Amino acid sequence: MALTKEQNQHLYHKLLHMQKELSGEKKKTQSMTEEVGELSNGVDNHMADHGTLVTDRMTDQTVKEIDRELLEEVNHALQKIKDGTYGICEKTGQDIPYERLEAVPYARMTVEAQADVEDDLETDAPSFEREFHQQVKDLSNKETIDQKSSQTYEILDREQDSN
Template structure:
């Protein structure tokens, strides 16, 4: 069982992670607003594509940014869930079995929901 001091340390770490993730999401939204005009990023004066590869590169970059955004959103949900668990007194317990999640795992991944064994078992299914 985690001590009050350990819980406070994890809460502080999660709050820091939340602020960093919020900044990432805000950066994405600011960049998204700029992409309204496709040629702003390339510096081109005309909206006419001069090479088909440019279009492919732009699509790839947008897809990559969207992936990063989705990952940040998922990370934010995990962080908020972990903070809620701290408030409810269930932080550090597996959602599957109720067993204590080892301290080492929580230190490596403060948003962990399961023990390593349970996570591996679920990934095999």
């Protein structure tokens, strides 16, 4: 069932809000030299402090990359609204249910088509790419972001143990 005019308008405004938040001014990160200023003068010069800074920097960079990719998806969805193709699955041509678009307004496919594409990616991608995508999922998933059970933490633990 195609989207009603009201549903389309609601989702359009939701996408505009997301676009505004994602393209807003981000907190400027300090350079590593500024962050470790007191560490480099010999006070509190501990390896764990440096490791924390590096980990925080890597997390910030990953989150920024995720935000950049999400902004691209939002812009793509806004363009589809202008083109009149919003809410139509790019793989099957079927209507994407309103409930899915309400949850993920930039969705390009139905849940079933998206699952098929993700299954194909997982089986076709080299192992290092699958591992990277799982790490990004861990870092962007609110349920696993602070848990030591995520694949990202397991990899970091292995690397630390080998040193």
